[in-house]
Amino acid sequence: MKLDKIESKIAVLPIDNVDTDQIIPARYLKSISKEGLGEGLFRDWRFNEDGTPKPDFVLNKPEAKGVQILVAGDNFGCGSSREHAPWALVQSGIRAVISTSFADIFKGNALKNQLLPVVVPADAHKELLNSPWAAVKIDLPAQTLTLPSGRVVNFPIDSFAKQCLVEGIDELGYMLQQEPAIAAFEAKRTGPVNTLQS
Amino acid sequence: MKPRTIVEKIWDTHVVAEKPGAPTLLYIDLHLVHEVTSPQAFSMLRERGLKVRRPDLTIATMDHSTPTTSRELPVLDPVGKAQLEQMSNNCKEFGIPLYDLKSSKQGIVHVMGPEQGLTQPGMTIVCGDSHTATHGAFGALAFGIGTSQVGHVFATQCLLQTPSKSYAIRVDGALKPGVTAKDIILAVIAKIGIGGGTGCVFEYLGSTIRSLSMEERMTICNMSIEGGARAGLVAPDDTTYQYIHGREFAPKGADWDAAVARWRQLPSDHDAEYAHALTLDASELEPMVTFGTNPGMGIPISASIPDPASVSDPIEKSDLVKALKYMDLQPGKPLKGHPINVVFVGSCTNSRISDLRAAASVIKGRKVNPKVRMLVVPGSMQVKKQAEAEGLDKIFREAGADFREAGCSMCLAMNGDQLEPGEYSVSTSNRNFEGRQGKGGRTFLASPLTAAASAITGVVTDVRTLL
Numbered sequence: 232m233k234l235d236k237i238e239s240k241i242a243v244l245p246i247d248n249v250d251t252d253q254i255i256p257a258r259y260l261k262s263i264s265k266e267g268l269g270e271g272l273f274r275d276w277r278f279n280e281d282g283t284p285k286p287d288f289v290l291n292k293p294e295a296k297g298v299q300i301l302v303a304g305d306n307f308g309c310g311s312s313r314e315h316a317p318w319a320l321v322q323s324g325i326r327a328v329i330s331t332s333f334a335d336i337f338k339g340n341a342l343k344n345q346l347l348p349v350v351v352p353a354d355a356h357k358e359l360l361n362s363p364w365a366a367v368k369i370d371l372p373a374q375t376l377t378l379p380s381g382r383v384v385n386f387p388i389d390s391f392a393k394q395c396l397v398e399g400i401d402e403l404g405y406m407l408q409q410e411p412a413i414a415a416f417e418a419k420r421t422g423p424v425n426t427l428q429s
Numbered sequence: 430m431k432p433r434t435i436v437e438k439i440w441d442t443h444v445v446a447e448k449p450g451a452p453t454l455l456y457i458d459l460h461l462v463h464e465v466t467s468p469q470a471f472s473m474l475r476e477r478g479l480k481v482r483r484p485d486l487t488i489a490t491m492d493h494s495t496p497t498t499s500r501e502l503p504v505l506d507p508v509g510k511a512q513l514e515q516m517s518n519n520c521k522e523f524g525i526p527l528y529d530l531k532s533s534k535q536g537i538v539h540v541m542g543p544e545q546g547l548t549q550p551g552m553t554i555v556c557g558d559s560h561t562a563t564h565g566a567f568g569a570l571a572f573g574i575g576t577s578q579v580g581h582v583f584a585t586q587c588l589l590q591t592p593s594k595s596y597a598i599r600v601d602g603a604l605k606p607g608v609t610a611k612d613i614i615l616a617v618i619a620k621i622g623i624g625g626g627t628g629c630v631f632e633y634l635g636s637t638i639r640s641l642s643m644e645e646r647m648t649i650c651n652m653s654i655e656g657g658a659r660a661g662l663v664a665p666d667d668t669t670y671q672y673i674h675g676r677e678f679a680p681k682g683a684d685w686d687a688a689v690a691r692w693r694q695l696p697s698d699h700d701a702e703y704a705h706a707l708t709l710d711a712s713e714l715e716p717m718v719t720f721g722t723n724p725g726m727g728i729p730i731s732a733s734i735p736d737p738a739s740v741s742d743p744i745e746k747s748d749l750v751k752a753l754k755y756m757d758l759q760p761g762k763p764l765k766g767h768p769i770n771v772v773f774v775g776s777c778t779n780s781r782i783s784d785l786r787a788a789a790s791v792i793k794g795r796k797v798n799p800k801v802r803m804l805v806v807p808g809s810m811q812v813k814k815q816a817e818a819e820g821l822d823k824i825f826r827e828a829g830a831d832f833r834e835a836g837c838s839m840c841l842a843m844n845g846d847q848l849e850p851g852e853y854s855v856s857t858s859n860r861n862f863e864g865r866q867g868k869g870g871r872t873f874l875a876s877p878l879t880a881a882a883s884a885i886t887g888v889v890t891d892v893r894t895l896l
Contacts, residue, residue: 247748248623248723252862257841261494261508263468263515275864280850304744306624309657309723310862311841312466312559314575332627335593335659336559340575360744389591391451402577403477406585409454412446413482413587416456 233399234345235371237326239299242289243363247304251337254308254316268315269322290323294364299326302359306330307348308337317344327369329376331356342392343402349376355384372397432698434595435664436630439570439695443553445587452589458552460582461538462489462525464516465843466557470580471519483586484524488547491516491529492537493843497806497833500530506845523583536809536835539563539777543647544811546676550665550692555582560777560859562653565662566646567669568695570630572660594704596629596658600637602712607893609787610645611779611857611876613637613709614652615717619727621707626658629705632697633663637711643672644781651778652859655724664696716892719861719874720764721752726861727874728764730891736760755863756871757851764873764889771854772803772830772884773866774877776840779857780808782815784877788857789821791881791895792828798887803830804846806838830884842867855883 259271277288284291290298301320307330308316317340320328327347338348349369351359358378359367365379371393375383395402433441446454460483467489474481481487494509496502504510513530520527528534534541539560542548550568555561557579564571578588600613618625631653638646646663653661663669670689673679680688715729726749728734734753737760740746753760758767774780774788785807797803805825807813813835816822825832839846840858848854848870857880861872873889882892 245744245747246751247744248725250723250860250862252841252860252865256864256868257493257843258868260465260843261506261512263512264472265469275868304748306627306657309623310559310654310860312557312573312575314466314469314577332624334624334657335627336573336575336654340577343575343577389452391589394450402589403581403584405451406454406581406587406589407479409446409587410585412454413456413585416445417586420456 232345234326234347234396237299237347237369238366240294240297240364240366241300241302241329241359241362242295242298243360244289244301244303245360248306248309249303250310251308251313251316252310255313255319260313260315265318268319272319272323297324299324300329300367300369301325301327302329304330306332306334308341309334312336312340314340314344317341317346321346329356329359342396345396347371347396349386351376351384351386432701434632434697434701434703435568435662435695436570436593436595436632439551439553440592442551452591454587455553455590457555457582457586457588458486459542459547459554460487461542461554461556461561462487462579463492463538463556463558464512465493466576467519467579468512468515469576470557470583471523473580474523474583479584481523481525481583486586487525487583489516489520489525489527490535490538490541493837493841495530495836496844497836497838497846500834509844533810533814536811537777537780537837539647539651540781540808540812543567543643544676544809546673546679549673549679549688550669551695555588559654560651562659562661563647563651563777565650565653565660566643567673568662568665568692570660570662573654593630593659594628596626596631596705597703597707598631598633599635599706599708600633600711601635601708602637602710604637604711604714607716607878607896608714609876609878610641610648612714612717613711614649615719615724615727615874616714617707617709618652618656618725619717620709621656623655623723623725624657626653626656629658631656631658631661632703633661638663639666642783643668644783647781648778652724655859665692716876716879718764718879718889719872720756720758721749722755722861722863724859724861724874726752730765730879733763734758734760765891767889768853768887769801769855769873769883769889770852771848772801772880773806773839773854773856773858774880775804775806775808775838776856776858777808777837778859779877780806780812782812784857785812785816785821786819788877788881789824791878791885791892792830793824795828795885797829797884800887801884803884804833804839805830806833806846807835809835839866841865842870855880855889
């Protein structure tokens with residue numbers, strides 16, 4: 232799978248520190264596969280006790296149909312290491328999240344699942360927060376985001392992660408090719424290895 | 430040579446390959462595995478026809494979906510049961526040692542590792558769990574990873590990593606009675622916020638940290654992620670070596686002497702530079718308790734609940750309003766004295782023997798308030814056995830508390846131990862996110878001492894009034 236350009240309306244979730252327990256509650260983590268996690272996405276914010284949707288929640292609004300980009304407050308994805316969080320977002324059609332910052336583990340997990348974490352400066356973020364359902368453009372190769380006003384801002388991304396996304400490089404495949412280096416490292420190692428063989 | 434931090438020293442000895450345009454390929458010494466974040470990684474191995482490259486550096490336990498009822502009883506939740514069975518099958522198929530529900534070594538992965546002597550200074554340690562930083566208490570670089578990376582470590586024993594920034598957290602001064610390691614870390618997180626350490630590794634320094642036991646250091650390192658840092662560590666010292674010595678997987682004989690000599694080289698050079706720094710005076714701390722829906726929303730026990738009217742940033746303000754609404758709390762009022770329904774003593778933060786001793790010291794000779802349900806969940810079967818040997822189980826049971834089998838339990842409520850909607854708990858765990866301990870449940874994070882004191886009175890309590 233490759234990822235280069237995304238054009239979509241934005242759904243705005245103006246909440247800081249959206250944690251992974253909100254993105255997908257722990258009770259959805261008993262699955263042994265990746266399937267069906269979309270139904271757990273923001274479960275307790277999206278649905279009432281009786282399973283009916285909460286009409287006020289942003290992703291339940293009629294405008295949210297087909298939305299591929301979520302704009303959220305600072306420090307999105309804090310909390311647990313559950314990769315179920317990006318899985319649930321991707322299975323719900325979200326391809327990019329825009330914020331001023333992301334929690335480290337979430338960001339790494341997102342990048343491994345073709346979900347693009349886009350970090351923008353505060354002024355661009357403010358414009359996005361004030362423009363619900365406006366259309367924006369993300370150009371990953373150029374690392375640019377075109378705001379609703381037409382202004383273009385750059386966003387940072389790790390160069391290797393970008394290459395993997397744009398060219399569809401399989402990260403594990405890349406690592407497996409380095410087997411000779413791994414074997415050589417182990418052969419000359421005198422440090423704290425073989426702990427379980429004592 | 431440029432002065433280096435302990436993290437830089439560990440990093441330098443684990444570089445397998447560095448190529449232009451790519452992150453460093455970093456070797457992993459120990460991979461801990463549990464049932465929740467591993468099944469999809471094992472499936473990936475099967476799909477690609479791969480093996481676990483170093484099953485001898487990999488070890489698994491059951492903790493998250495694990496019932497804390499008697500091990501003689503069947504697992505009632507069919508989905509949880511299937512996940513545990515899958516874990517057994519995966520470990521058998523790929524040759525990974527597993528401490529299952531019948532094992533005397535089973536326990537929360539971050540309690541089990543140190544207790545078995547698996548966790549050692551200078552190691553790189555990973556686990557599909559954000560609280561892996563716990564092992565940093567031993568001067569190891571330990572951090573949580575996602576399931577894709579669990580697969581990467583299975584297949585290659587390596588990870589692609591870029592270095593984090595260094596963040597020195599210096600704590601000096603003597604703790605007052607009733608103030609604990611948990612209060613230190615809650616105070617740190619309240620100060621920097623839950624995103625304050627994003628992109629960083631914490632190194633805890635200072636005389637207070639040096640004076641702490643290994644279990645106290647584990648409590649502090651455990652919650653590094655709640656300050657946004659993937660890892661947090663304490664340089665090893667004699668306290669560290671004494672803890673490790675003689676444990677099952679610890680080096681023995683001449684290997685031990687060699688290991689200690691190596692470990693003594695690890696502490697950061699005195700003139701090493703840090704990207705960020707924070708200092709804290711431990712003597713000024715009170716017992717801490719959280720009032721809101723993230724671990725950064727903490728206050729000293731004598732303080733009032735913050736008022737959104739005093740916050741200028743609009744999102745911050747609305748987040749505080751949202752948190753207080755969820756918690757059904759009034760700004761400006763004290764949290765002390767607020768009625769509670771449940772007390773949970775457990776989790777990878779505070780379920781070790783010293784935590785149980787601390788809680789028992791308050792409970793002893795008293796009764797749990799009839800309005801309160803108190804759960805004491807040892808972090809491992811070894812902790813449970815030790816607690817029973819010391820008669821702590823009797824103290825808890827005679828007071829009216831429930832003393833259970835080992836697991837993560839009500840920290841994340843995956844195993845049936847959970848709050849009912851609207852209930853308030855004082856919990857020794859690490860997260861107070863909405864619904865974390867059960868849908869609609871409300872969590873006040875605190876130390877084992879504060880939790881035990883609150884269990885007695887039925888309200889959020891300053892333990893110093895009961896000491």
